[in-house]
Amino acid sequence: MSFRAGRRTLAALAALAAGLTLSSTTSAASASGHQEVARPAGASVTGKAEFLLPYHQDDDVRSFAFDARADPYTRPLPGIPTGLPTDARGTVTVSHYSAENDITYTAEGRVDCLVTGVRTATLTAVITEVSPGGPPVLGKRLGFSVYDGGEGKGRSKDRVGFSWNGVNLLPTGDDNPPEDAPVGTCMAPAPYAPVTKGGYTVRHAELPPPPSSSAR
Template sequence: MTSLSLPARRTATATIAALVAGFTLCTSSIASSAEQRTDHRRPGAARIVGSGDFVLPYLSDNDVRSFSFDAVAAPYSIPRPKIPTGLPVDARGTVRISHHSADQNVTYTSEGQVECLVTGPNMATVTALITKVSHEETGSLGKRVGLSVYDGGKGGKADRVGFSWNGVNLLPNSEDAEVGTCMAPAPYAPVVKGGYTVTHAELAPLPRP
């Protein structure tokens, strides 16, 4: 093995140190750029907003039915028995429901507090606890309802909604079944006025212990 003189060894050592410093700086820059790209691409919270009138495909009448949504995901924000951390589907916001009966010339309204939201591309499922009603005889106060939305694109012409009452959530004895969190049927009713915007986001990871 050829030995280096003292000056040569110093030069070689300086060169290696410079290379290590440069490599470290380059690696740091790459990591920083990667972090910036990751932050830039990080999805926002799942959300659904909008208001629309819809019709029932199996019924022809002059009633006016509508839903309004202003809901956003709030993961792990609602502690539950045996689940103190809450769930990744926790959400907050408001759902407003309106049904004008043409035969009775009466408009029934209710308002619910959103508790759960799950989205997929162009779709959302929401459940809410009814906190206000215009007519107590409807029996919906305090109940959980499930609603679904399909965002068909700009203008709302292809939007659709679904909901957990009116014969789609029955037990074998024809009584209404209890609705679970984020449970609703597929959006089967076409929107004829207004529309909705669904912002999809993946469910948040489990909180660290």
């Protein structure tokens, strides 16, 4: 074989190899029906912090710990088989040290909803465990809000809010005292309580569109 013929043969083999590679890639993409696209990072709220009640000064120590992550369209509801873009998973831990009783009460819940904005979030959790002597919230949904303010002058600028202690009351319309109103998914007041120790990280992500019918 001459040198020129050898070059023609190598060129033909290279073209054939390129054609086979293109053909196999196209076939694989056609067989799957679509190309895999990396999913963007979802929203989340993580961290643990103690906070003060601005309207009630005492020696108690209150803290929330959050490990909440968006899990859109994973909780089907009657009439909404796809679930909601705010569906979420994770845990919430509530801790309250009573100085008067010298005891710490705790409650834990499973996150069912999370929605975020820039540096802000609201989430809800259904309480699954309550320590002895704790409040009667087992099985109830509680709401939380978070402001991720970062650090400033050696202390956190974060804030939290929550759906009890007088911020979610339902007037009875008579002489009876108001009752705590039920909490809907992702419902919580603005984060009004300043963090004094620890802090939270809010990772914001836009709510995604519903899944296509072919992906269900």
